[in-house]
Amino acid sequence: MSEISKAYEPQSVEDKWYDFWLKQGCFTADPKSTKPPYSIVIPPPNVTGMLHMGHVLNNTIQDILSRKARMDGKEVLWLPGTDHAGIATQVMVEKHLKKEEKKSRHELGREEFLKRVWLWKEKHGDIIINQLKKLGCSCDWTRERFTMDPEYSRCVQKVFVELYKKGLIYRGKRMVNWCPVSQTALSDEEVEMKPQNGFMYHFKVQVAEAPDTWLTIATTRPETIPGDTAVAVNPKDPRYAQLIGKHIVRPLPAELPREQKLIPIIGDEHVDFEFGTGVLKVTPAHDKADFDIGTRHKLPLIEVINADGSMNALAGASLAGLDRFKARKVAVELLAEQGAMIESKPYENNVGFSQRADVPIEPRLSEQWFLKYPAVPQSKACVAEGRMKFHPDRWAKVYDHWLTNIQDWCISRQLWWGHRIPVWSVTDSDEAKAKARFEHWAEQLKSSSESSIRRNGNVVSIATITPGVQHTLEMSGWQQDPDVLDTWFSSWLWPFATMGWPENTETLTKFYPTTDLVTGPDIIFFWVARMIMAGYEFMGDVKFALPDAMPFQNVYFTGIIRDKQGRKMSKTLGNSPDPLVLIAQYGADALRFGTMRSAPLGQDVLFDEKDVELGRNFCNKLWNACRFRQMQGGEVQGEIERTLLTPDDKWILLKLDSAIREVTVALNEYKFSEATAALYKFFWSEYCDWYVEACKAVFFGTDATQKANTLAVIDFVLSHTIRLFHPFLPFITEELWHGMGFATDMPNNQGGKTIMNAPWPLPFDDDFKGHYGLDDCYxxxxxxxxxxxxxxxxxxxxxxxxxxxxxxxxxxxxxxxxxxxxxxxxxxxxxxxxxxxxxxxxxxxxxxxxxxxxxxxxxxxxxxxxxxxxxxxxxxxxxxxxxxxxxxxxxxxxxxxxxxxxxxxxxxxxxxxxxxxxxxxxxxxxxxxx
RNA sequence: GCGCGCUUAGCUCAGUGGUAGAGCAUUACCUUCACACGGUAGGGGUCGCAGGUUCGAAACCUGCAGCGCGCACCA
Known part of the structure; x- marks a missing residue:
């Protein structure tokens, strides 16, 4: 700081110090350290994603926690990485392929397509990582992980086989949430209910055994009539009970002969006779509730909708080939032509949408892999009993509610990009052959802890992670399951799979369980809950010797960043500012400070660029306050002479003491906006507005001894203040720490090399206060x-x-x-x-x-x-x-x-x-x- | 339907029983030798509504209204 510019210029400072930190290995965690551990795993961003304001909020908080922990003398591991983001990445590459080569992934073939995805990942994968570096994140980049790394992949496979072995993973034909655009099954969590303006159609059907009797049925989906295999009424409904056992004439497809149109009237308690007409059409192949009714009454299933959402031949000649929404209109017309349509009135109902593709999901019967969640009781208990703390704690209730009503997890996805299911199967011509095959392989694998074999009729399946076995199976005509696993099935292992699991590594010993997790409440089920279950299931092994296998001790849920009008940030609205543009304009410290100042615990954050401007102004104020000190000249002053302290000196020292307390308490409670507010008030409204101005009385005077003592007080206050600011403003504080000479002649653990290792200021003790006469009366x-x-x-x-x-x-x-x-x-x-x-x-x-x-x-x-x-x-x-x-x-x-x-x-x-x-x-x- | 959150200055928000606060915006004045990304002084609120508890309520309790979110859903 020999030549001090009049305004703080972050551009010339930030890259310099980030490079310095990297070169000096300041972010690298040492598992052999004797310091107490502090660890965080980053919520891995999508490998092909771009930094947005949500990342800024989330990662600034993690960086503040990490930097504060280092200053507290902890051995800090902030473990970074990226997520392969199955659907999102695959869709992105598919789009690119379509645009550049006019090819679909099917035209390219699975193997070639996957090569392209990897190429894409190599090319774009480090964009978001570099953006995090721009923000100042002090992650241990030597440990960066990717959920598709070979070692990570092996963890995913191992976990699959273990759960398969335990019988928690099973394959079954079930009704699943089907996304007709992505053409894959989705988990319940990936379905978003949205109110839709549609119509409630009332149409009539004739009772076959009593031609004068007509029933009126209410439906929102007339296009599924060809798939109806019954109509249901409540057996207690006096209007219809006597009709149970008779049949109705299903109006569609119209061209079928009458005998093929007859479907039974059944009695089922599920039917609410208050709702609609009290008569329910039952489409077991295309509705979850209807499927259950169908199962109870052993109804046949007629599938009339294809995987892509179009109608098939069974829907009838008039509907076949049409998209489901077009088919709905045509079905209405057909009913009208038959004179069966009674009325259609506007109706608002909730429809499940695919979160990813934003189209209505189609309940669809398909063969999928499911997981019965493991370790549910432990996972519930650790939060309920307060061993793991949620901040704010109201999320504990949401978490508990979800775990209480938990459903099996559909973990298979009909995608190519992801962890392929490690199961090989072969189908024999009869059960006897299959049985023999099963016995042969069961014998072969009996000593293997890495394989599990099952037989279902004439199908034999082996789940295995042993490469040799996998290879043999491939060679002898076994087919690997074509599906990949849900991305979250790899993410839920993140806290330990990134640390060398299944080996009991020194990293795991030192840093697991992690201290804090910082994430958004929108992924509390997707990720947080599942990580907790995985922790108990896979880290509970005696070899890890953990008193509690939970993956983290605290979970901090951030708010969601919205725009000034309170709308969610979205690409389509274009209301999402590019953090890198903001950093270029105002500096990373300014962005961090502004974001933290406006992000109270547990509330959504309405982002306003004014906040970043405030951050910049603040950095400039800090800069200039230090500049003022430099302009008074002289080296860093050491000892303060207590007899020379003025009331103003004592006042600012006491205010500093309060600020240290307030900031420390706020950080301990994860109240980042309070911490910044306390710092702002102290530095601007107390130090600059009053103390610096009062000091001028000394500096404009002639008493050199007094001047030196005032400088000593200033140096004392500034060296503390800069440290208090460091977790929030890493760049400018490092620049000032060195520029002001506070690093000079200091040992490394006092900040000699970097302010990162300087000790966090402690409130003054009574001895200190007594020695300097810091009585509150001042x-x-x-x-x-x-x-x-x-x-x-x-x-x-x-x-x-x-x-x-x-x-x-x-x-x-x-x-x-x-x-x-x-x-x-x-x-x-x-x-x-x-x-x-x-x-x-x-x-x-x-x-x-x-x-x-x-x-x-x-x-x-x-x-x-x-x-x-x-x-x-x-x-x-x-x-x-x-x-x-x-x-x-x-x-x-x-x-x-x-x-x-x-x-x-x-x-x-x-x-x-x-x-x-x-x-x-x-x-x-x-x-x-x- | 069940659950959660929010409602305080024009805006965004702090404030868990004892004199209503901050930042921004706004008004006036000021380029004074750290900073105009600045300084000084000001204006602006019956704390959503109605009850209750209390000596005392923005805060605690009950009810209501509005906004937002989550879960579950009836065709």
């Missing part, structure tokens, strides 16, 4: 002095004096006033002179203010607008009067005076006295004006 004394200054400045306004104009004040002290204090007051008042005169007799019309320290006059005969000043003082007096009445009323109430704690009573009495005193002085001032 806060009060000095506050009073500054109050006097504020009042004195008010007088200028009364005199309508230009800010630049120097005027003379007269002070009539009520007690002894030191020359230093007189000088400070003079300076802060921007006065030409301050005449201290105990016998001063002001001429009539002299504006005055009175404080505990004494009376201050601004003698400006003839220059004052007496009338205006009178109005001002009269208003002032009225205000004070009102306050007095308020307090007097309280004190007149015997209920108050008898029941209130003595301290509160005393406080009220004192307040009354103060107001009365003020009133006296205001009235005197008024009288003095004549």
């Amino acid at each position: 806060v009060e004394i000095t506050d009073t002095k500054y109050e006097l200054v504020r009042n004195g400045r008010d007088l200028r306004r009364a005199g309508n004096i230009q800010a630049a104009k120097k005027v003379k004040y007269v002070f009539k002290p009520a007690q002894h006033l030191t020359p230093h204090d007189a000088e400070v007051i003079k300076l802060l008042l921007n006065a030409e002179a301050l005449e201290v005169n105990a016998d001063y007799q002001p001429p009539k019309g002299t504006p005055t203010v009175n404080t505990k320290l004494g009376e201050l006059f601004l003698p400006l005969e003839g220059l004052i607008d007496v009338a205006a000043e009178k109005i001002r003082l009269t208003k002032e007096a009225e205000k004070i009067q009102a306050e007095i009445v308020k307090v007097e009323q309280k004190l007149a109430n015997p209920n108050f005076t008898t029941k209130v704690p003595p301290a509160v009573l005393a406080e009220h009495e004192q307040r009354l006295a103060e107001w009365k005193n003020k009133l006296t002085h205001t009235q005197a001032s008024l009288a003095a004006l004549g």
